[in-house]
Amino acid sequence: MRDRRFDFLYEREKQPVKxxxxERxxxxLARELEAWPPPFLDWVSEELRARWAAGAAERPRDDVLRFALEIARQDLLRDFEGVERRLAEGAHRLQSPAEAASLHLLVRLLTEKCLGLKEHAEGARIRREDLVAMLDDVERRLFRVTLG
Structure with a gap:
């Protein structure tokens, strides 16, 4: 009798390493953002930790998290004028100084993590555009809508 425990491995489609x-x-990243505060305080300097402490105190609203993902995508694409424009246009979305602090921390966390992956996974040839698409996937995972 054949052992069928590992048959699912034969049925899986091949997937490129990148x-x-x-995907992983x-x-x-989505799990880190869901658990507040994310473990970003270990890579932020003491000076920045004190400056942006209000942002880590409580979980930001979903609107702030979406805004941080927008800004991080533009930052990864090196669209600095777009970042400035979006920050000016979206300033009304921030309801308190704590939300502004959490926005800053989130954007920094997202860009640092993405660029760290790009640096550590040299063999996968990850481009900035790939990281932007990956942030779209993070947003889909965080704000998944289920019906029924």
């Missing part, structure tokens, strides 16, 4: 790495990274 796509697999980005998106899942990990």
């Amino acid at each position: 796509a697999y790495v980005l 990274f998106a899942g990990e």
Whole structure:
């Protein structure tokens, strides 16, 4: 009698390494953002930790998190004028100084994590555009809408 415990491995489709790495990274990043505060305080200097402490105190609203993802995508694409424009246009979305602090921390966390992945996974040849698409996946995972 044949052991069928591992038959699912034969049925899986092949997936390129880059796509697999980005998919797994998106899942990990989404889990970190869901658990507040994310573990970003270990890579932020003491000076910045004190300056932006209000942002880590409580979980930001979903609107602030979406805004941070928008800004991080533009930052990864090096669209600095777009970042400035979006910050000016979206300033009304921030309801308190604590939300402004959490926005800053979130954007920094997202861009640092993405660029860290790009640097550590040299063999996968991850481009900035791939990281932007991966942030879209993170947003889909965080704000998944289920019907029924």
